[in-house]
Amino acid sequence: MGRLDNKVAIVTGAGSGFGAAISHAFAAEGAKVLVCDINQAGGDATVQTNPSALAFHKMDVTQAADWKSTIDAATQKWGKIDILVNNAGTSYRNKPTAEVTEEEFQKTFDVNVKGVFLGCNAWLPQAIENKQGGVIINISSVGSTRPRPGLVWYNASKGAISNATKGLAAEYGPHQIRVNSICPLVTGTALFSSFTGMEDTPENREKFIFNVPMGRIGEVDDVASACVFMASSEAKFITGVNLEVDGGRCI
Template sequence: MGRLEGKVAIVTGAGSGFGAGISRRFAAEGAKVLVCDINQAGGEATVSSNPDLLSFHKMDVTKSADWKATMDAVLQKFGRCDILVNNAGWSYTNKPTTDVTEEEFERTFDVNVKGVYLGCNAWVQQAMERKEGGVIINIASVGATRPRAGLVWYNASKGAVWNATKGLALEYGPHQIRVNSICPLVTGTGLFSAFTGVEDTPENRQKFVGNVPMGRIGEVDDVVNACVFIASSEASFITGVNLEVDGGRCI
């Protein structure tokens, strides 16, 4: 028996990076997963690793109509949805705040904050109606509480997710719905260059470990492992937690 046997999950931004890793591991632990991404090629590549348990659904997390279609799809295909992973995220390239355009600011908050708002609103009603509880996992960032220059508005968007995670946990705890976030350090994903403003090379990665007690940047599996634990019954009394997966960076 896998740790998520019999569960059904939605994972957004699942065509690459954390989302792809989370989807594959959830399936390996026995869950059925609706793999959601605006990038069809990426989403289908994720599904190809386990087509029996993974199913692709194209969506834009910033559109309420897409969220309605997503919930219709997961309920039609799997009959229920126990877990929502709000992973889809976006960032402009690290640069002076005065160089951030209005369009970049809006897209950052649309994807990172509005996407979580729409996702939670779309998912939570069916979870309450089933009266069996459920799990929401939001992917935030260490930048939510330890912001740095160059990514001010990205970090602010993740600060909103950090705060909303606690509020949602308080509001939906009586329905046995747990809400937590994972707050990763910069990791070796496709967003490394955007976050750091430099090319993703071994030499450049090394530049960002000086203030990390464990001496490395994050890996996708660090976040994936945390998500599996939080989604599982092993974490049944954990809610409202913003879990830093950062090698001690936020100490």
């Protein structure tokens, strides 16, 4: 028996990084997963690992019409949607804040905040109507509470998500809908260079672990495992939590 047997999940940004790892982990625990990404090639690659449990749906999280088609696709294929993972995210390259362009700011908030807003608005009505409860997991960041120079507006976008996570949990708890966020440390994904402003090399990774008690940067499986726990019945009384998955960096 898997911890997510008979569950259906939507995972955004699932063509790579955290999203792909979360999709794989959910499928391994018995869930059916709609793998959502704007990048078809990446989404197809994720699905190929377990086509019996994973299905791809191309979407842009900043478009309400795409969210409607996503909800419809998952419902038509599997009849329900128990779990929503708002993972899709973006960032500009780490640099002095006065050099951040309006376009970079807008894209960051559109994907990181508006995408979660639209996703929750699309998913919540069917969850309430089904009267079976459900789970929303938002991917935030340690930067939401411990911001550092160079990524001010990225961190601010994640601060909005951590705050909204608590508000959603308070509002929809009476419907037995749990809402939590995962707050990872910088991880070896495609966004490493954007977050750090330098090439992803072993030498450069070493520069970011001096204040991490456990002595390393994050791995995608760290986040995926936390998401499996939060989505499972093992976390049935946990809601409104911004869980730091950071090797102790925020201590």
